[in-house]
Amino acid sequence: MTVSVLTIIIAVLALAAGLFLLRAVPGVRALFRWRGERIVTCPETKQPAAVNVAAGEAALGVFFNEPTLRLKECSRWPERAGCGQDCLEQIEGNAQNCLVWNMVSKWYEGKSCVFCHKPIPPLHHVDHAPALLSSDFRTMEWKNVPPHKLPEIFSTCQPVCWSCHIAESFRRDHPELVTDRAPEPRRSM
Ligand SMILES: [Zn+2]
Numbered sequence: 001m002t003v004s005v006l007t008i009i010i011a012v013l014a015l016a017a018g019l020f021l022l023r024a025v026p027g028v029r030a031l032f033r034w035r036g037e038r039i040v041t042c043p044e045t046k047q048p049a050a051v052n053v054a055a056g057e058a059a060l061g062v063f064f065n066e067p068t069l070r071l072k073e074c075s076r077w078p079e080r081a082g083c084g085q086d087c088l089e090q091i092e093g094n095a096q097n098c099l100v101w102n103m104v105s106k107w108y109e110g111k112s113c114v115f116c117h118k119p120i121p122p123l124h125h126v127d128h129a130p131a132l133l134s135s136d137f138r139t140m141e142w143k144n145v146p147p148h149k150l151p152e153i154f155s156t157c158q159p160v161c162w163s164c165h166i167a168e169s170f171r172r173d174h175p176e177l178v179t180d181r182a183p184e185p186r187r188s189m
Contacts, residue, residue: 027063050147113161131165132157
């Protein structure tokens with residue numbers, strides 16, 4: 001009798017764990033799908049805006065079978081915090097392509113450094129970030145550009161590898177310590 005009660009308890013616990021996993025797996029998938037900063041075209045201004053989806057809430061929504069998708073942050077907030085969040089349509093239809101990381105990766109893909117002409121390696125979270133040469137011939141890391149400015153920056157800047165960016169920054173900040181000539185960037189603009 002004791003054994004059969006134990007068996008029932010184990011069966012109930014296994015069933016509960018199974019049901020939990022059944023809900024948890026799509027929830028975790030939703031968390032990974034919706035996290036990360038994204039660039040959208042603001043339906044109000046028709047200008048780029050950087051937004052973050054409330055990914056944790058979206059994951060819980062999937063877990064409790066009440067899907068919900070809303071923004072957690074927008075570069076136009078707090079001024080426009082009460083907006084209708086109509087840009088969510090763009091995100092739902094293009095979840096991966098509008099991720100800042102994916103947009104930046106795609107922009108650098110196949111490009112070479114404008115100074116040393118070496119190919120820019122694929123973007124990695126742990127590697128040094130590649131940089132950009134602006135139209136006033138100053139280098140900067142893409143990570144230091146406000147995300148909603150990236151589409152504009154990418155149309156006017158040229159790619160620079162991290163090493164050349166460091167060398168150029170040093171030349172700019174300590175011209176008295178540099179005697180050699182920097183390689184000339186290709187002026188393709
Ligand atoms: Zn370089």
